[in-house]
Amino acid sequence: MHKIFQIFQVYTYVLIYPWTLLAKSSPLITHVISQTPANSPDGLSLHTSTLINRDRPKMSYYFTILSPSDTPLFNIAFGTSKGGGDGIARFRFPETAQYMNQFIIHSSLDILEEAQWTNGSMYLKHIDTYPPAAAYITAFLTPSGARFLLLHQPPHLPSSTGSSGLGASSLLGSAGSTTRASSSSIAANPTSPQTEEAVRQFMNEVYENYVKTAMSPFYKQGMEIKSPVFRTRVTAAGKKWL
Amino acid sequence: MAAPPRHATMLSISNGDKPAQAQPQTQQTTLPQSPGLRVPSNRKTIYDRHLNRSRNAESSRASFAFLFGEMVTYAQRRVTGIQDLEKRLNEQGYPLGLRLLDLLFYRSTSTSSSALSSSSTSSSPPNRPLRIITLLHLIHGPLWRLLFGRAADALEHSVSPDTPNEYMITDNDPLVNTYISVPREMSMLNCAAFVAGIIEGVCDGCGFETKVSAHNQPTDLWPSRTVFLVRFGDAVMEREKVLERSGVK
Amino acid sequence: MSSNKTSRIGEEIWKTRVDKVNAELVTLTYGTIVAQLCQDYDSNYQDVNKQLEKMGYNIGMRLIEDFLAKSGVGRCANFRDTADMIAKVGLNSDTLKGARIVDISQVGFKIFLNVTPTVTNWTSDNAQFSLIFEENPLADFVELPDDGRAQDELWFSNILCGVLRGALEMVQMQIEAHFVSDVLRGDDTTEMRVSLVRYIEDEMPPEEE
Numbered sequence: 001m002h003k004i005f006q007i008f009q010v011y012t013y014v015l016i017y018p019w020t021l022l023a024k025s026s027p028l029i030t031h032v033i034s035q036t037p038a039n040s041p042d043g044l045s046l047h048t049s050t051l052i053n054r055d056r057p058k059m060s061y062y063f064t065i066l067s068p069s070d071t072p073l074f075n076i077a078f079g080t081s082k083g084g085g086d087g088i089a090r091f092r093f094p095e096t097a098q099y100m101n102q103f104i105i106h107s108s109l110d111i112l113e114e115a116q117w118t119n120g121s122m123y124l125k126h127i128d129t130y131p132p133a134a135a136y137i138t139a140f141l142t143p144s145g146a147r148f149l150l151l152h153q154p155p156h157l158p159s160s161t162g163s164s165g166l167g168a169s170s171l172l173g174s175a176g177s178t179t180r181a182s183s184s185s186i187a188a189n190p191t192s193p194q195t196e197e198a199v200r201q202f203m204n205e206v207y208e209n210y211v212k213t214a215m216s217p218f219y220k221q222g223m224e225i226k227s228p229v230f231r232t233r234v235t236a237a238g239k240k241w242l
Numbered sequence: 243m244a245a246p247p248r249h250a251t252m253l254s255i256s257n258g259d260k261p262a263q264a265q266p267q268t269q270q271t272t273l274p275q276s277p278g279l280r281v282p283s284n285r286k287t288i289y290d291r292h293l294n295r296s297r298n299a300e301s302s303r304a305s306f307a308f309l310f311g312e313m314v315t316y317a318q319r320r321v322t323g324i325q326d327l328e329k330r331l332n333e334q335g336y337p338l339g340l341r342l343l344d345l346l347f348y349r350s351t352s353t354s355s356s357a358l359s360s361s362s363t364s365s366s367p368p369n370r371p372l373r374i375i376t377l378l379h380l381i382h383g384p385l386w387r388l389l390f391g392r393a394a395d396a397l398e399h400s401v402s403p404d405t406p407n408e409y410m411i412t413d414n415d416p417l418v419n420t421y422i423s424v425p426r427e428m429s430m431l432n433c434a435a436f437v438a439g440i441i442e443g444v445c446d447g448c449g450f451e452t453k454v455s456a457h458n459q460p461t462d463l464w465p466s467r468t469v470f471l472v473r474f475g476d477a478v479m480e481r482e483k484v485l486e487r488s489g490v491k
Numbered sequence: 492m493s494s495n496k497t498s499r500i501g502e503e504i505w506k507t508r509v510d511k512v513n514a515e516l517v518t519l520t521y522g523t524i525v526a527q528l529c530q531d532y533d534s535n536y537q538d539v540n541k542q543l544e545k546m547g548y549n550i551g552m553r554l555i556e557d558f559l560a561k562s563g564v565g566r567c568a569n570f571r572d573t574a575d576m577i578a579k580v581g582l583n584s585d586t587l588k589g590a591r592i593v594d595i596s597q598v599g600f601k602i603f604l605n606v607t608p609t610v611t612n613w614t615s616d617n618a619q620f621s622l623i624f625e626e627n628p629l630a631d632f633v634e635l636p637d638d639g640r641a642q643d644e645l646w647f648s649n650i651l652c653g654v655l656r657g658a659l660e661m662v663q664m665q666i667e668a669h670f671v672s673d674v675l676r677g678d679d680t681t682e683m684r685v686s687l688v689r690y691i692e693d694e695m696p697p698e699e700e
Contacts, residue, residue, distance in 0.1 A: 023281070068447075117490065118372075118488070122370060123367075143370045143371075144343045144447035207348065211344045213634075215632040217337075217526040218641075245560070279637050283647075298515065299605070301604060301628065309521060312524070312549060312550060313523075388515070417516075
């Protein structure tokens with residue numbers, strides 16, 4: 001039964017979603033072109049938070065759970081809570097963050113699948129970087145094949161004004177490219193051992209709640225996780241560790 | 243079965259939502275929020291219950307046997323033959339395999355004495371099985387202990403060069419067959435097909451596409467001895483060779 | 492008969508006469524049964540409740556049979572022997588008519604599930620009472636489907652009503668049992684209401700004066 005169901009799902013996606021894609025992709029790109037250089041609301045709110053704590057730039061996070069066949073089961077965006085952060089995500093391109101984050105995460109799946117069979121750990125740490133958006137991807141794999149992916153995006157620092165132009169042009173140019181940059185220049189380094197440890201704790205806590213979800217006899221693999229309690233738990237884990 | 247194209251699946255995330263317009267961006271509006279279930283006034287939900295709470299709890303063996311018996315009887319009324327019945331039992335076991343897999347790993351990460359390793363000293367989380375033999379040991383040992391309180395009785399690999407993808411897990415006295423008396427005309431039936439489904443779920447969950455079937459192999463000493471035949475798919479065998487060459491354990 | 496005594500008896504039987512199995516195996520197996528029924532009956536929860544009750548009834552009868560067989564007397568020749576046997580293992584009530592029902596109910600659930608429900612809410616004629624399940628292993632790990640109906644229509648643990656009906660029928664009591672609340676539905680307690688319908692035939696041992 002489950003197998004029939006999965007095949008059915010695949011066909012549904014193939015048949016339906018290319019239409020969604022065509023409908024949504026063009027406004028997405030125009031937004032990127034026209035909005036990015038200005039980007040004022042983002043810069044403004046960022047400024048406020050830098051005033052509170054200059055030393056600890058606030059990270060924006062996008063966390064998603066994918067089924068073994070890449071069906072999205074859950075996603076949430078939040079920001080740094082540690083060191084006086086307000087827990088609110090401020091992605092660099094707020095208008096398109098939702099789509100860009102998903103795009104970036106999905107473009108890291110090939111790397112994830114490779115890592116999956118060379119490293120048996122559940123927590124695979126930082127697996128991928130997407131330089132045009134300065135986005136870092138960290139992964140955790142449950143033994144039953146669900147993928148937890150966390151995208152971190154450090155804030156657009158006011159000092160580095162030059163990079164916003166870079167973001168706009170290379171965002172389109174390198175969408176399909178495989179360029180990966182080193183991350184050593186980032187103020188709050190998403191690949192530092194401290195960050196990896198904090199993310200590990202976060203992932204473990206989400207995993208515990210995921211297992212609780214999956215243990216219910218009415219939860220079937222691949223079902224979207226809609227429980228508001230689950231969402232609250234993930235939010236709390238984010239507050240606690242990130 | 244081909245995986246859906248990546249870009250196609252990606253956009254299915256959006257569920258038809260509008261891009262977030264307002265600052266600050268909170269994700270609260272981006273997925274349709276279900277009103278959720280009612281909860282008791284103490285607000286206890288499944289998320290408040292510790293996953294290890296019932297770890298050492300016991301129930302009556304007869305209760306299990308009768309419950310399982312009812313499950314088989316019910317399934318029998320909705321199928322046309324033995325094969326059909328076994329298939330149905332297998333399908334009911336499958337999702338249990340997926341759940342048990344997550345539960346096993348959770349328990350071995352959350353406690354000092356690991357459910358997955360025999361040594362209680364290992365404090366690092368266990369690894370997901372990457373190779374067939376690791377996977378089968380996980381089933382033969384930890385999974386069997388969680389379900390039946392003891393390890394399975396044997397784990398064997400086919401010696402035939404034609405079937406290198408076949409493995410056997412033997413249980414001399416499967417709990418699921420203890421109280422079941424199968425009618426004469428159904429003597430081929432083995433209700434351990436349910437357990438075969440659990441095994442299949444565990445294997446599939448770990449990324450090892452498999453078919454598992456349960457077979458009666460009685461001996462004088464063990465009249466309900468059952469062999470679980472595990473047959474891995476071609477893709478798994480191919481990957482196994484690659485991993486072998488690159489030294490992945 | 493004091494509830495203390497009943498629970499001591501239940502504990503004693505549980506410790507000495509019941510073969511054990513991992514409770515989670517029972518929990519998870521039961522969960523797959525209910526989920527399967529919901530799927531087969533296309534989420535017609537009333538039908539699922541009925542089917543669960545029926546399954547429980549069969550189990551209740553067999554449980555008593557099995558229990559007696561293990562107690563060393565073999566299969567009982569008739570219902571009267573069964574009742575006598577129950578009395579021998581300590582379940583004879585020498586007080587209220589209804590007390591026997593609750594004793595058997597409590598001990599029965601101890602044997603079946605390793606839980607002892609609390610007895611409460613008697614009616615004045617002693618023909619109805621409630622069993623409160625502080626613990627219900629069947630519902631461990633369970634969250635009902637969030638479909639807007641399951642929490643109003645499905646009695647997840649309805650098999651327990653059947654188990655009690657089947658078990659009590661084996662000792663000549665016809666009862667009716669149904670759940671009136673369930674924490675899975677968001678209620679504060681899990682409560683089963685039990686009514687004595689009648690004693691089957693006139694073969695019960697006379698009540699002691």
